Amino acid sequence: MKSWNQSSGINAEYxxxxxxxxxxxxxxxxxxxxxMVQGYKLSxxxxxxxxxxxxxxxxxxxxxMVNLLLAGVDExxxxxxxxxxxxxxxxxxxxxxxxxxxxFILSTMDRYYKENMTKEEALELLxxxxxxxxxxxxxxxxxxxxxxxxxxGITQHPEIPGRGTVHKDVPVEAIHPLVARA
Numbered sequence: 422m423k424s425w426n427q428s429s430g431i432n433a434e435y436x437x438x439x440x441x442x443x444x445x446x447x448x449x450x451x452x453x454x455x456x457m458v459q460g461y462k463l464s465x466x467x468x469x470x471x472x473x474x475x476x477x478x479x480x481x482x483x484x485x486m487v488n489l490l491l492a493g494v495d496e497x498x499x500x501x502x503x504x505x506x507x508x509x510x511x512x513x514x515x516x517x518x519x520x521x522x523x524x525f526i527l528s529t530m531d532r533y534y535k536e537n538m539t540k541e542e543a544l545e546l547l548x549x550x551x552x553x554x555x556x557x558x559x560x561x562x563x564x565x566x567x568x569x570x571x572x573x574g575i576t577q578h579p580e581i582p583g584r585g586t587v588h589k590d591v592p593v594e595a596i597h598p599l600v601a602r603a
Contacts, residue, residue, distance in 0.1 A: 431568060431575055432472070435520055436487040436507060444485045448472055465493025469503035469511060477509035488519045498572045518550075525557050526550040540569065544578070551581060 432448070434441050452471070456462050463471065469491045479485050484507065491503040504517040516530045517523075533546050547567065555561050567578035 431493065431570055432489055432491050433519075434487050434489040436485070440485045440487050444475070444487045448475060451475075464495045465491065465501045465503070466495070466513075468493065469501075469505070469513075472503075473505055473509055473511040476505065476507070480509050490517055490519065492570050494570060494572050500570070522550075522554045522558075525553050529553050540571075548581065551583070555583065 432445065434445060448471070452463060452468060455471075472489070472491060476485060476487070486507050488506045491505070492501065494500050502514050502517055503511055504514050504519075505511045506519075515536075516534050518526050518530070529550050530546065533549060535542075538546070544567075551565055562583040564580040564583050566580055569576050569578050
């Protein structure tokens with residue numbers, strides 16, 4: 422997964438590495454060019470629609486194998502989150518996820534998400550989602566990167582530590598045979 426900041430919010434993408442890089446750079450540079458020419462930044466809604474248009478246009482010739490989430494806060498302080506897939510479908514959501522982890526964490530978000538959550542409540546929900554992913558995947562990450570988007574901009578939250586190991590029920594030797602010899 423790759424995430425990058427833009428003037429109207431943040432994009433998080435996953436997919437083919439080459440397509441992610443090409444698509445991200447194309448969108449990022451064109452949004453910056455628009456800002457320079459027009460003299461103002463696009464809203465998250467406009468940036469999402471532009472991003473979707475690029476995916477839809479490419480779908481007919483040389484498609485990008487990219488799925489993305491675009492989040493931002495408009496000039497009125499209204500947050501928004503857009504879910505897009507490689508077929509250029511787009512939906513505005515209250516919460517979203519892509520990838521294999523989405524199969525597990527969307528049910529957690531369905532159960533615990535509520536309107537007007539505080540930042541602390543949202544981070545608590547994120548912890549529940551991470552716990553769910555860690556309990557179901559065999560291999561886990563060392564840390565989870567968290568970015569918070571609000572009316573003050575984009576801030577990097579301290580990383581949430583992961584287990585960085587194999588699942589508790591799988592012996593380490595099954596995944597790392599060299600560890601068993603050491």
